[in-house]
Amino acid sequence: MSLTPQSADAGPYDALLLYSFGGPNKPEDVVPFLRNVTAGKGIPDERLEEVGEHYYGFGGKSPINEQNLALKAALEAELAERGIDLPVVWGNRNWEPYTTDAIDELERLGARRAVALVTSAYSSYSGCRQYREDLAVTLEKRGQLGPDGSTGVQFDKVRSYFNHPGFVAGNAEAVLEAYEELEKKGGDPATAKLVFVTHSIPDTMEEASRVSHATYSAQHLDLAAVVAAVVSEVRGHAVEWELAYCSRSGPPSQPWLEPDINDLLTERAGEGLKDVVMSPIGFVSDHMEVAYDLDTEAMATAAELGMTAVRAGTVGTRPVFVSGLVDLVLERAALARGEDVAEETVGNLPPFRSVCAPGCCLRRDGEPSGVPALCGVDLNS
Ligand SMILES: CC1=C(CCC(=O)O)c2cc3nc(cc4[nH]c(cc5[nH]c(cc1n2)c(C)c5CCC(=O)O)c(CCC(=O)O)c4C)C(CCC(=O)O)=C3C
Ligand SMILES: [Fe+2]
Secondary structure, eight states: OOOOOOOSOOTTOSEEEEEEOOOOSSHHHHHHHHHHHHTTSOOOHHHHHHHHHHHHTTTTOOTHHHHHHHHHHHHHHHHHHTTOOOOEEEEESSSSSBHHHHHHHHHHTTOSEEEEEESOOSOSIIIIIHHHHHHHHHHHHTTOEETTEESSSEEEEOOOOTTSHHHHHHHHHHHHHHHHHHHHTTOOTTTOEEEEEEEOOBHHHHHHTTTTSSOHHHHHHHHHHHHHHHHHHHHTSOOEEEEEEEOOOSOTTSOBOOOBHHHHHHHHHHTTOOEEEEEOTTOSSOOHIIIIIIIIIIHHHHHHTTOEEEEOOOOTTOHHHHHHHHHHHHHHHHHHTTOOOOOOOOSSSOOOOSSBOTTTTOSBTTBOOOOOOSSBSSTTO
């Protein structure tokens, strides 16, 4: 697909909200942060203590906040380069600067209509609707949620971008670099397996992500197939790949998406697999899930199994990714202006909706949340 020429017009938006998960900055933040994340989610105490230890092992500090600041700076630079006058404001669901701090900042800037860009490329409750609910609930607490949406700053959202060319190209670039590293470590790229990794979610959340489009796992499989095809073409050999999961939580009785990356490595090693490249396509930066679950845990598993393993990078602030994000912002602006725009994609799935459909990405299949959400067809859908 050819790139559509886009005007450098971000109107009707007067600000961009970079909207993320958040993470602790120091040891004292760890427990309050975990309380924010898990409020009402039924995560067992043992799991929380274990996750707390992951953070303490890294000095009580998650890399995520610095990574988001770097992404914010990269977005600002790309916007300036293209002559687009759009201030970027950063906010998080689970830590400072909170969503409400971001709205304060938007008000200080005099913004009346903002476009939200979530640091999650996939559509599911965790990566999409939970952010939309958080915006609505935050405005509600501020007394700014009118019957048809915000009476304060008005928000739209950039579509889930797992199949946008910039995200796909950034991941392919990172995987190609990992193959070179594997060769340097003495591995054999021609027989290595490419394992894509993402955050596991409960099976019920996977089912509920089906409402208006392909499920969370299907979105990953679509992107993975394209990345594997690029790698195969560039390297000139067949690439065998599969998808695995990390970071499972919740009670053991509750089914979550599998296989777990460690189980997969163990099983494949038993079948004689020697070399592996792990590509964390589920994450946009090397935050704690990557630093602990992959770099610490899965790499240790691979070492114990005598495998040669390399972890590919995340898209982070790769120029091709950042420039794709700015394209997505301009695309959303053109849609908001009522223009006819080509919504660029790669892979087999269509572009995901910029305005979420009723019932989209609920937490559990068939269970309305009763929580209002912005950026859908209406507040309570
Ligand atoms: C799909 C998905 C993404 C990717 C999309 C996105 O980026 O949004 C993601 C990202 C992240 N998850 C993160 C951290 C945590 N996630 C937890 C818990 C959970 N995650 C879930 C899903 C996801 N999570 C789910 C279904 C739960 C169970 C509770 C619930 O149903 O909500 C818990 C609680 C303890 C535990 O169980 O692990 C923690 C501490 C961090 C911060 C890392 C850092 O600090 O660097 C980030 C970026
Ligand atoms: Fe998570």
